[in-house]
Amino acid sequence: MRIRTVFNRLLCLQGAWVREVEFMVAAVVVTVAARRRHHRCPRCSYTTGAAWDRHERDWRHVSLGKWRVVIRATLSRLRCPEHGVLVEAVPWAAHESRFTLDFEEVVAWLAREMNKTAVTKLMHVSWEAVGRIVERVVERKLDKKRLDELYEIGLDEVSYRKGHKYLSIVADHRSGDPVWIGEGRSQKTVSGFFEELGEERSEKLQVVSMDMCAPYIAEVSERAPNAKICFDPFHVVKLANEAVHELRRGEARERKGTSEAAVLKGSRWALLKAPENLRPAEQVRLAEVAQLNQRVYRGYLLKEELRALYTCGPLARSDISKNGSLGRAAPSSGLSARCASTGPESSMRSGSASPTAASRD
């Protein structure tokens, strides 16, 4: 088999055939030619047979063992009526990229699986190049219709750089997929999402679940007039947990030096954990709290009843309303209300049912 045929099969370059293979000191230089005769504008579908001038260009391809593979081709510049004079597009690489599509795919996959410094060492590319490659691959792979059918979405933040920086993430509750990510967690960040979504698609939004982040509430209230805001159960239950924690600490402080204080001090996890996850020793500790301190135990029951609200469907809710325990938990609550539409307090009162999964607690 001739070496050109071997490399044609090995590289599988889209729209190109191998003309020549040269072995250099540490690299194989594979000279290729495009199969099509016309030159295509890299920014639109315009093609022409006329060339402005021709230049040789190299691209990094995925290495073969210890051999670095370089793809070389002679490209023409063309004059597009709309975009002016540009270097023609090639099917094996993105416009203005010095890497083949296959190489970029590998780098982007590695960047997802390992840190950027490790990728630069493994692939012998610069830190900046990894960033640009990831941007190009995301742009190519991103589903352009992902914002089209959004009705129930979730808005949440994640931190990076040890909690110093944040990203805002929008997910489609129906598909479970993230559909938009922006840097920061300000109102301006969320505004970027609505800019991209546009007025018409924003009006289709029915439910937006989120934590109790004021900028999120402000922007969604303004930009999605038909959407109800629901607070994520995780954040609501977290507030209740914090309240129980503070109550327990306060009570223990007041009874400092007594055996009751000792029980309260050692009951942190018994009070915070879900009852179904309690170990036998924690169950005993909880029973001791129930006997010794009614205030803390009542706080615990209120927290658990709030948590139970999120595991109830609309039918179960009416049954529970008849049950004395929930009546005790929220004597003035409107249990039929599904969603809060104002501030965090209203969510706490109504026990809003967000479309997100049950509490992570």
Ligand SMILES: [Zn+2]
């Ligand atoms: Zn063009």
